[in-house]
Amino acid sequence: MRNNVAVHRIVKNVKQRGQYIEPHSHTFFHYIYSLRGHTRVTADGEVYQTESGSLVLLPPGVTHDIVSEDTSCCLDLKFACSEHLTSQLAELPRYMRAVGQRENDLIRNVFEEAVGQERDYDEIINIRLYELLIILLRKKDDGEKPWLLVGHSEVSRSNESIRHVLQTVEEKLEHPIKVSELAEQCGYSENYFRQIFRECVGLSPNAYINQRKISKAKELMLYSELNVSQIAESLGYQSIHYFSRLFKKVVGIAPTDYVSRIKDNRPINILHNANTPEGEFEIPVRDKYSEI
Incomplete structure (x- = not known):
């Protein structure tokens, strides 16, 4: 450097x-x-x-x-x-x-x-x-x-449909997001949508959605007063146990441990x-x- x-x-x-x-x-x-x-x-x-x-x-x-x-x-x-x-x-x-x-x-x-x-x-x-x-x-x-927002790569700019999908994901992070609905938004079959999405973004739709949700969860842990259960619920996860397993898989540590590390x-x-x-x-x- x-x-x-x-x-x-x-x-x-x-x-x-x-x-x-x-x-x-x-x-x-x-x-x-x-x-x-x-x-x-x-x-x-x-x-x-x-x-x-x-x-x-x-x-x-x-x-x-x-x-x-x-x-x-x-x-x-x-x-x-x-x-x-x-x-x-x-x-x-x-x-x-x-x-x-x-x-x-x-x-x-x-x-x-x-x-x-x-x-x-x-x-x-x-x-x-x-x-x-x-x-x-x-x-x-x-x-x-x-x-551009996170995840809007140079490649994705060549496909306006995928760009709009990425924006939709950002806007709906607080709700359950179905891949089938994103495919319908593009006018693609679900299988074709998965293929095009991976080519443009480098991840499967589900992996990208989970990545963005966990990123949002870390943001909420950092500056909000919500506890882990409230954060999971606010991001559309009905099971705190599933959210915790997913968070640990993506981040490497449990959400409760992450919160303790970023204490005030x-x-x-x-x-x-x-x-x-x-x-x-x-x-x-x-x-x-x-x-x-």
Whole structure:
């Protein structure tokens, strides 16, 4: 990787209304991705109000403080990179109110890799973050572009019927989805539909549907207050036992274990270096902020 991106820490943190982190600065980049709720980030005198899906980009040396305006949940990405890339990233805006679906997925994937800690997870995390940074820089250079949803590959764009089916799956994740109905939507026989779908997407229809549902389940586990049974029910699974078996098959661990790994206020050290704090957090959270 020519720009030597090195993520040293990822933190999922929940703050209650009025909790805050005092003004401070870092020698590394600190990106704050909002999962839910609202915070007020003040950076070098500029104030940014965060909401779900927003991204605050803080370069090294920028003094900032964070105040929670309700019950908020954020992912903090802390990293360093080459001098060349550092100068490029410094030109990005400090605040993006809503990043695209592709960026959302990359950020969440970084956290999931940190939680799962499978083989070479640190390398995957650095690669994913590097991809995110390149996308943000492209958008700065080229302006906003429409991004396809997850699973809408280049191949699938050659078949409008399959594109519409992928969109239908996204819209109906909270309901049971029958392959026969998707085939009927395309005007294909079920066998022919299965063949065309696999050619375009690379998975069977059932495998793709389950993959998207489990991805949605992980998203709900990450930022919602629903328990595992409620999440399974919300995604159209009538049996919690079937959902649990499927989740473990796709993710590698049981849903209850996954939830325990992503519990609130979870710091994960990816790389131990000079930026890694000795304690749980670099700056402690204070309980009340008098101006709220």
